[in-house]
Amino acid sequence: MRPPQIAYPVLVADVGGTNCRLALVDDPEAAPRALARIGTAAHPTPEAAFETVLSSLPERPRSAVLAVAGPLEGRGARLTNASWEFDGPRLAGALGLQQGLLVNDFEALAASLCVLGAKDVTTLVPGQPDGGARLVLGPGTGFGAAALIGRDDRLLLVPTESGHIGVGPEDPTEQRIWPALTAGLPRVTVESLLSGDGLVRFHRAVAATSGMREAEVSAADVSRLALDGDPSALMAVVCFWRLLGRVAGDLALVFKATGGIYVAGGIAPRLLPLVDAGVIGAVFSGKPPMEDLAARFALHVISVQDAAEQGLAAIAADPRRFGLDDPSRLWFG
């Protein structure tokens, strides 16, 4: 039995802890048209925020497919790093929508993997991609990951909590900076090192280990300093990329992601000018005794900004194509 189709136009939005990008999709074949980028802090609720954008449109959306950077519970969700709460049917009622779906941000990015093209990514390791599992992961405010696994005629979105697995030092550089890097952490996780906060931690640890005194800086500062040639910031970025490459290769093994690994999030594209593709290739693919499998893994950085919205549009176009873990998440107002 096929569920009812999603009614167009569809509002798609990538709702992060700081910013929210809204776009409109006119029909199942259309690309998302950007509407606005708004700060979540400027509006008390998503209903209020969305209404300010929608009220100026000639044609209102009839459905919404939203990616929320936070835990989902059925048709509800809340942002991890802001006060917004989402209740699907309530949102639909307030905005006059017929139906909608909430997914998490990495589910949206996983869905985007079937529509992104070569122009949307920067390839660091070409590999020999095939029709196997694909994996999207990456550092942002936190570290997210989701897999896209094809089975029969479906593409299954498999959410993961891979950002919260533990991590220990595995090379001499890491062993040297580890005590300073992980000081004060109750538990050292992938997310605690591969995130905006993690980049700052790397910077502080590199400076402390070399006996330098560094000012308190933000993740954006570290990126900027590194691009300007500041040695501690450069070394922090080198360590960050190495760990990111290693973790990406390990998670590729977990999911046998021969379809390709995609790094998402705002940090990696900004640090692309500083990546050493040879080093990344070595830590990403250097996985004895699984060299043959690891040599097939491709590593890309998603450089296009609206990947999540593209994924949401793909889900809207054919929700049945994507195996949601709970089909009742698609609500009807």
Add this chain to the structure above:
Amino acid sequence: MRPPQIAYPVLVADVGGTNCRLALVDDPEAAPRALARIGTAAHPTPEAAFETVLSSLPERPRSAVLAVAGPLEGRGARLTNASWEFDGPRLAGALGLQQGLLVNDFEALAASLCVLGAKDVTTLVPGQPDGGARLVLGPGTGFGAAALIGRDDRLLLVPTESGHIGVGPEDPTEQRIWPALTAGLPRVTVESLLSGDGLVRFHRAVAATSGMREAEVSAADVSRLALDGDPSALMAVVCFWRLLGRVAGDLALVFKATGGIYVAGGIAPRLLPLVDAGVIGAVFSGKPPMEDLAARFALHVISVQDAAEQGLAAIAADPRRFGLDDPSRLWFG
């Protein structure tokens, strides 16, 4: 379109690098009846080995569903640690079978999770299991893992190569023994520490770090010595269990395995008398900031010997129920 049913009786066999256990399943509701356990080294080919067992049966099997501890390629497979090669249709021709299917050993174990009962497992951490993903993993000759993910009316078998992800020291005891533990390894992987060889490595590292001289012993020796109260062996087993609990908890996060985590393989049941469930619970579930999710994970040790055969019988009873990554793996002779 439903594929043809598997014809009964069905030969099921769990083919490991050292031993191979054969059983017969009379009908879709029947439990596997053990036929024989044979050493792979004693026979040049699986055809020859199986024929010696089948020739004495009053009724020959009409199909075979086999679990092979090694890489699969479509309808073929080869053992990692022995010379046997499998070619599905060739085997069917030689043994007079109509059809069959090769899966890997952890796919068979993953399938068994839907038929194993409370009597077949020892529960170390009760958790609050639900209908979410289930995960089977564990140390043997290597370290295997596979997930069982329910989607729609299917149970998807998701093979992984999680044994080959890297691992670094994450607690003070590990930091202390790490140099001795990992000496000579080109790369420190889960499998290099959580396997029979890994248990021997832990024993050697504990002895070396404490300045003791230990005889060269096998994994079985370490288990026996530990059960007899030998301090180095006991400490090796404590370290082994701690790392196993930690890795199991991390992989549970990767797969959001709220359906439960099952430890398979021959080593864990043997070391059960030495497990400290409190310590295991702490390293398995102590995953800040994901305590709420981790508290739901259950951890069991599969203590029944024929779990793989039970999984194969479940697959034979309804291959469509299990989402094979490639349906053409089911061959017809």
